[in-house]
Amino acid sequence: MICRAPTLNGTAKSINNEAAVTAMPGVTHVALLDFGVAVRARTFGQCIDAVRALDVVWADGPVAGESDATIVKQVRAAQLPMPALPANPLVQTVTGDFVFYFRSNSPMDTNSAIADVRADSATIWAGLKSPIVAQQRIAEALGMAEDQVKVNVVTAGGSFGRRLFFDGALEAARISQAMGQPVKLMWHRADDARAGRAHPLGTCRVQATYLGGEVLSFNQSLTCVETDYRHGLGELLTARGSDLPGGLGNQGFAQTIFALTQEIPYNFGEVTQTVLEVDERFNTGSMRNIYSPDVRVAAELVVDQLAARMKMDPLAFRLKFERNDRLRAVLQKVAAAGEWGRPMAPGTAQGIAIHKEYKGVSACVVEIDARPVTVDRSIPNAVTGPRVTRVTYAIDAGRVVNPRGLEAQMQGGINDGIALALTSSLHLRDGHFLEGSWDNYFYTRQWNTPPRVDVIVMPSDSEQPGGAGEAGVAATFAAVACAYARATGTVPTHFPINHDTLSFTPKPFIPPIPQSPTNGLQLTW
Amino acid sequence: MPEQTFILNGESVTVDVEDDVRLLWVLRDVLGVTGPKYGCGINVCKACTSHINGRAFNPCAVPVGDLQPGDKVTTIEGLPEAVPAVKRGQNGLHPMQEAWLARDVPQCGYCQPGQIMAAVALVNKTKREGRTITDADLDTIRNICRCGTYTRIRSAVRDGATKM
Numbered sequence: 001m002i003c004r005a006p007t008l009n010g011t012a013k014s015i016n017n018e019a020a021v022t023a024m025p026g027v028t029h030v031a032l033l034d035f036g037v038a039v040r041a042r043t044f045g046q047c048i049d050a051v052r053a054l055d056v057v058w059a060d061g062p063v064a065g066e067s068d069a070t071i072v073k074q075v076r077a078a079q080l081p082m083p084a085l086p087a088n089p090l091v092q093t094v095t096g097d098f099v100f101y102f103r104s105n106s107p108m109d110t111n112s113a114i115a116d117v118r119a120d121s122a123t124i125w126a127g128l129k130s131p132i133v134a135q136q137r138i139a140e141a142l143g144m145a146e147d148q149v150k151v152n153v154v155t156a157g158g159s160f161g162r163r164l165f166f167d168g169a170l171e172a173a174r175i176s177q178a179m180g181q182p183v184k185l186m187w188h189r190a191d192d193a194r195a196g197r198a199h200p201l202g203t204c205r206v207q208a209t210y211l212g213g214e215v216l217s218f219n220q221s222l223t224c225v226e227t228d229y230r231h232g233l234g235e236l237l238t239a240r241g242s243d244l245p246g247g248l249g250n251q252g253f254a255q256t257i258f259a260l261t262q263e264i265p266y267n268f269g270e271v272t273q274t275v276l277e278v279d280e281r282f283n284t285g286s287m288r289n290i291y292s293p294d295v296r297v298a299a300e301l302v303v304d305q306l307a308a309r310m311k312m313d314p315l316a317f318r319l320k321f322e323r324n325d326r327l328r329a330v331l332q333k334v335a336a337a338g339e340w341g342r343p344m345a346p347g348t349a350q351g352i353a354i355h356k357e358y359k360g361v362s363a364c365v366v367e368i369d370a371r372p373v374t375v376d377r378s379i380p381n382a383v384t385g386p387r388v389t390r391v392t393y394a395i396d397a398g399r400v401v402n403p404r405g406l407e408a409q410m411q412g413g414i415n416d417g418i419a420l421a422l423t424s425s426l427h428l429r430d431g432h433f434l435e436g437s438w439d440n441y442f443y444t445r446q447w448n449t450p451p452r453v454d455v456i457v458m459p460s461d462s463e464q465p466g467g468a469g470e471a472g473v474a475a476t477f478a479a480v481a482c483a484y485a486r487a488t489g490t491v492p493t494h495f496p497i498n499h500d501t502l503s504f505t506p507k508p509f510i511p512p513i514p515q516s517p518t519n520g521l522q523l524t525w
Numbered sequence: 526m527p528e529q530t531f532i533l534n535g536e537s538v539t540v541d542v543e544d545d546v547r548l549l550w551v552l553r554d555v556l557g558v559t560g561p562k563y564g565c566g567i568n569v570c571k572a573c574t575s576h577i578n579g580r581a582f583n584p585c586a587v588p589v590g591d592l593q594p595g596d597k598v599t600t601i602e603g604l605p606e607a608v609p610a611v612k613r614g615q616n617g618l619h620p621m622q623e624a625w626l627a628r629d630v631p632q633c634g635y636c637q638p639g640q641i642m643a644a645v646a647l648v649n650k651t652k653r654e655g656r657t658i659t660d661a662d663l664d665t666i667r668n669i670c671r672c673g674t675y676t677r678i679r680s681a682v683r684d685g686a687t688k689m
Contacts, residue, residue, distance in 0.1 A: 025543050043542070043550035048566065108564050108572060108635040108671045157635035158672050189565040381569070404629050408677065412632060415673025438669055439569040447664040449675040516547045516566045520586030523568070524577060525650060 001047035001188055002036040002171065003054045004195055006509035007431040009283070010061035012037050017055045024050050031178040038175040040183055045516065048188065052511040062281040064431035068201070071225065071279070071428060072099055075203050078278040079223045082207045091216060094309060096206040096302040099494040100224075100294045102426040102433070103199040104441055105287050109157035110187035111168030111196065117142060117176035122149045126169040127156020129234075134166035136236040138173045149173075161286040162197045164231045188513040193435040198426055199287035200225035200277070204298035208268065208306055215306060215321065218268035222258070222295055226277040228284045229253035247280045262295055265356045266303070266321040288413075292357055292474040293420055294495075300353040300478035301491055314352050314482070315340050327354055330363040330394040330458060337456055338365030338392030347371035348389075351483025355475035358467030360397040364414075364475040366390065366450075368483040383423050383442040383503045386487070388450045388480055396458035397466035403457050406468045410455045413472020415444040420473070421480035423448065425499045429506075436507035436514065442498075531592040533558065534603025544590025549573050551589045552600065560601035560638045564669065571668040574639035574646075575600045576607070581646030601638035604645065612689070621645050624685035632672035640668045640678055648686040658686050 005011060011034045015021075021039070022030050026046030031038045039050040085093055113126035122142055128134050128151065135151040142149065156163065172185035187196070202224025209216045229250050232239030242249040258275040275291065307317035315335050322328045331354060334340075344350060347370050354363045370386040377384045393410050400406055423442035426433045435441040477495075485491040494500075507514050526541045529551065540555050549566075552558040552575075561584055564572035568586040575584055576599040584598075592598070599607050604619045614623030621644050631637045643666055651658055663679045670678065 026546075043546055043554040044563070044566075045546045045550035045554075046543075106671060108570070108633070108669065109562070110564075156633075158633035160671070186563065189567075189570070408629065408632060408674070411676040412673035415675060437565045437567055437569055439565075439567070443669060443671060444673060444675070445669065446666045446675055446679075449673075449679075451660050451679075453676045514567050516549075517568050517586040518545075518547075518588050518591075520548075520568060520583050521577070521591055523586070524580035524582045525646060 001044065001051050001186060002038050002191065003051040003056060004036040004191060004512050005058040005061060006512065007061040007064045008195065008433065009063070011035065011059045013057040013059055015054065015056055017053070021050050021053050024053060029179040029181060031175060033174055033178060035171060038178070040179060040181060044186060048513060048516065051513055052515060061431060066428060066431055068101060068428045071201055072203070075201065075223050075225065075278060078276060079203065079205070080221060080274065080276060082205060082221060083219050083272070086209060086216070088211070091209050091211050092309065094208045094210070094302055094305045096298055096305070097493065098204050098298050100202050100204065101494065101496070101499050102201045102428060103287065103420065103424055104193055104426055104435065105160045105162040105197045105199070105285065106192065106441060106443060107158050107160055107162050110189055110192040112186040113169040113172035114182070114184045115169070115172035115176040116182035117173055120148060122173055123152070124149070124169050124173060125152045125154050126166065127163055128153050128166055128169060129159060129163045130166065130231045132235045133231055133239045134169055137166070137239070138170055141170060141174055142177055160288045165197060165285055189438065190436045190507065190513040193437060193441055194433045195283060197283050197285035200227055200282065200284045202294060204294050206298050206302040208302055210306060210309065213310060215266070215268040217270040218264055220264070220273045220295065220299060222275045222291065224277055225282055226250060226280045226284060227254055227286060227290065229286070247277070250280065251277060258291055261357055262291060263356055264299060265324045265327055265354065267323045268321065288416055289470040289473040292355065293417065293477045296353065296355055296474040296478040297481045297495065301481055301485060304482050304485065305491070313341065318352065318354065324356065324361065326361045326396050327356060327363065330354070330361055330396055333456055333458065334363040334365050334392050334394040337394070337454060340365055347487060349483050349487035351479040351481070351486060353475045353478035353482055355471070355478070358471050359464055360395060360466030360471055362393065362395040362471055362475050364479040365392045366476065366479040366483050368480060368487050370484060370487040379447050381439050382445065382447060383498065384447065385422055385498055386484060387448060388418050390452040391450045391476065392454045392456070393472065393476065394456040394458060395471060396460055397468055397471065398460050398462035399465040400457055400460070401465055406457055407455045409468040410472040411453055413470065414453060414476045415449055416473045417476025418448060418480055419444040420477045420496060421484065422496050423498055425496050427502060432509060434502070434506040440504045440506070442503065527590065529589045529592065530594040532595065532597045534599060535606055537594070542589060545588045548584035548587045548589050548592065548598070552584060558600055558602060562635055562639060564636065571643060572636050572639040574642040574668060576642060576646065579649070581643055601642060604642070619645065620688035621648070621685035624681045624688070628677050628681045628684065630674055630677040630681050632674055636668060636670045640670065643668050644678070644682045644685060645689070647682065648689050658683055
């Protein structure tokens, strides 16, 4: 395991008690590296003890002193001007301006890898999505030729984008080289929450103009902390291209991916969508569905406001302006199956949203309960808040190979969308993320998940199969946001909606990981 | 080094390891029993959920020295043998595991051993209380699933409960 600096990406300078820690039960090796101090022991439990006992001299990381507020300010300062409003005084304008905070990829299994580095060869075992560039970068780090490094890809848990990178494998290789021993590296959960890859913080602005019953223009501008694409296309040539100085190479990846994935599939006249990324100091990456969740939320919330201005029902408005027949079909299907427009009690509401990506289209109807009796329900060591009580999701993914698998991916994406809307974010304070484990980072839990979920797989005569793995997130996130706005009468301006409330006491940063409890036998059930 | 003795999946085991090492590491790192997964090490994610003397518990929060020689620890590996052969399904597994397979619950799979062990304990708890599983009971399951398989977990627990 690794003892990490108290500030994000801080570096280790020296160890004050190496001999004492090396003498601890089970401990075999202690090694100073730039990214931290590595401990090798018989069991991971003894690694935890040793990491907690280490007395290390640290140098601050690159975001020391920064917080959510300073990063939002920096992102706002980089925002490009929105297009000038039309001179015609009869043209009306609807605007939206939303902040999306950092969110952790947070796979269940933390970064881990086995590395056996010898004098003239290295063998790595890890769960990897880009093993070729991993091999090439590890060879660089070890001072070896590529053919001296063998990388074995092993089964791993869900990635959610995290395993496009190879952070654990690279660290394991360097630790093995430093110790001269084979090592099995596992990140502690606190490492994962605080130093793991995250979805960047960003702002999304929307400006729509309309005249009478027509939308004349729809401009959307996403400005965010950089999304790290330095894995390139999975090999060293494009990885080097993405790593050009000043973020220039990475910005090319960002522009390309944004342009290829984002679309406003409505007849809204002059439509523009732009992305601008700033600040390469954070550990980010492509989290499930990358740009679409935030972009869809901002767009669909403004769509609901346009509908309200024109005194139209949100479904009727979307059907009127929809320009894609497949999207019109999923909208009609989901509205019927989800009983769109049925009477809802005060404090509860429905929301509806669409998404088009991965050669497929989808629409989602949710019902949310934002009444105090639900919001304030008490569950120990948990975040409750508004509950999404029902989700109906229709997807046309073209040719479906595995309908049960497609349904499962939608169910999973639905829970991601709910988490992004209501509960899950990282809080940056004083140069580090406060979240230290699953009792701080509030991904959707059983008490948040909808008791009723219906996924409808649309029949299709298409020969072309679409994508499934990320296709459930954006429409759900947007539908939950729209439902929350309708239930409470207030359009949220930041996500997740509970971000301003810190729902936990932060764990210490020195030592950097918490000790395991000892009271497990008193808690059996 | 102290000797630690307990019953693991029906067989008595003895290991040489310090008293304060948490049982999760004794199982995984010393005995090579890797069904109980590491997800937090502080008893909040529940990925290591197993059974002790028939009740759910989390080995990440139990020093191995707290175990008695007669304590029966059951991990996912030993779950099928925890029920009589007549109760096992077509794959020779515990009814809850069979329900999981029938409903194709797992996605990445990492949390699923803990989910199944928690599900069995929850059904046993409601049975002890003389009632059947409700939505409110399902809401109490604390095991995190980052893939968001909660919907199928809820249906599989209800299904498995009818066959236990």
